[in-house]
Amino acid sequence: xxxxxxxxxxxxxxxxxxxxxxxxxxxxxxxxxxxxxxxxxxxxxxxxxxxxxxxxxxxxxxxxxxxxxxxxxxxxxxxxxxxxxxxxxxxxxxxxxxxxxxxxxxxxxxxxxxxxxxxxxxxxxxxxxxxxxxxxxxxxxxxx
Amino acid sequence: xxxxxxxxxxxxxxxxxxxxxxxxxxxxxxxxxxxxxxxxxxxxxxxxxxxxxxxxxxxxxxxxxxxxxxxxxxxxxxxxxxxxxxxxxxxxxxxxxxxxxxxxxxxxxxxxxxxxxxxxxxxxxxxxxxxxxxxxxxxxxxxx
DNA sequence: ATCTATTCGGATATTTTTGTCCTATTTGTT
DNA sequence: AACAAATAGGACAAAAATATCCGAATAGAT
Numbered sequence: 001x002x003x004x005x006x007x008x009x010x011x012x013x014x015x016x017x018x019x020x021x022x023x024x025x026x027x028x029x030x031x032x033x034x035x036x037x038x039x040x041x042x043x044x045x046x047x048x049x050x051x052x053x054x055x056x057x058x059x060x061x062x063x064x065x066x067x068x069x070x071x072x073x074x075x076x077x078x079x080x081x082x083x084x085x086x087x088x089x090x091x092x093x094x095x096x097x098x099x100x101x102x103x104x105x106x107x108x109x110x111x112x113x114x115x116x117x118x119x120x121x122x123x124x125x126x127x128x129x130x131x132x133x134x135x136x137x138x139x140x141x142x143x144x
Numbered sequence: 145x146x147x148x149x150x151x152x153x154x155x156x157x158x159x160x161x162x163x164x165x166x167x168x169x170x171x172x173x174x175x176x177x178x179x180x181x182x183x184x185x186x187x188x189x190x191x192x193x194x195x196x197x198x199x200x201x202x203x204x205x206x207x208x209x210x211x212x213x214x215x216x217x218x219x220x221x222x223x224x225x226x227x228x229x230x231x232x233x234x235x236x237x238x239x240x241x242x243x244x245x246x247x248x249x250x251x252x253x254x255x256x257x258x259x260x261x262x263x264x265x266x267x268x269x270x271x272x273x274x275x276x277x278x279x280x281x282x283x284x285x286x287x288x
Numbered sequence: 289a290t291c292t293a294t295t296c297g298g299a300t301a302t303t304t305t306t307g308t309c310c311t312a313t314t315t316g317t318t
Numbered sequence: 319a320a321c322a323a324a325t326a327g328g329a330c331a332a333a334a335a336t337a338t339c340c341g342a343a344t345a346g347a348t
Contacts, residue, residue: 001233004306007240014251027324041307047326060315061323089145096151099288107158107275107284115263122255131251140251144243148336171294185337191296204345205293
């Protein structure tokens with residue numbers, strides 16, 4: 001569904017959010033360990049998220065990654081996915097046609113419509129806070 | 145959403161079905177042209193579908209690909225997707241966890257559940273015939 | 289029998305995604 | 319000022335997906 005990069009990006013964002021609630025910055029190393037991802041690759045993805053203004057980074061000693069505590073609940077999953085994978089997942093044609101819309105649909109266009117709309121709606125209405133709270137309360141997990 | 149291979153596989157199957165209704169075999173060349181796909185790559189995918197018993201091939205002059213006319217309505221999209229991409233799309237975890245289920249869910253498990261279930265349902269309840277008829281009647285298209 | 293049109297299948301090439309390595313830069317601490 | 323702990327970013331490597339090439343096998347037509 002999502003690229004590996006996107007999976008890592010989402011998980012990393014959740015972990016950063018979790019710590020930002022307690023005003024703790026987290027290092028790349030800690031993130032990679034927590035979400036079970038390759039460190040250097042994760043670094044690239046985090047850079048991407050920083051460039052997109054979704055997370056913030058602080059260089060140097062005692063540096064790391066963080067998210068503005070008061071922004072966490074307004075960051076939508078769709079923003080993260082969009083920053084990393086683009087919008088193809090809920091905009092592109094299911095069969096890869098260049099132009100696929102109501103007027104010139106691919107054979108599965110209508111069938112896919114509801115699935116993609118639901119996905120889009122879910123991504124646009126799920127925020128980082130909800131996800132972080134599920135980790136905090138122990139009902140959801142970031143690895144294994 | 146799907147791999148390129150899977151997109152080609154679905155489109156090719158539809159085109160073959162369409163012709164099989166008129167008892168016409170179609171060649172690899174004709175298929176690739178019709179669905180706008182690279183010929184040799186498409187050949188590999190068709191071989192895959194043949195091995196999975198979804199389509200049939202006939203070698204030699206006047207050979208080509210076909211689908212048993214009376215099987216077309218019973219071939220589900222899920223069979224094609226499964227043969228090419230496997231079942232990861234509606235079985236695997238949205239965030240790539242090795243184990244992700246009700247007891248040990250990833251943070252987006254519940255949110256994804258309905259999307260994946262709807263996708264699964266759609267794939268398992270959409271058959272080749274419906275799709276082929278939409279092409280035949282001109283309401284849907286295989287390229288551009 | 290030979291020719292031709294076709295799929296089959298192995299080897300290879302290209303592109304994209306994923307992953308690694310190393311150096312530069314920044315910033316707090318001593 | 320020097321050191322240590324971080325992120326930034328460029329170059330490279332490996333793996334996977336996508337794509338190409340070519341000879342072998344098959345089967346109908348002449």
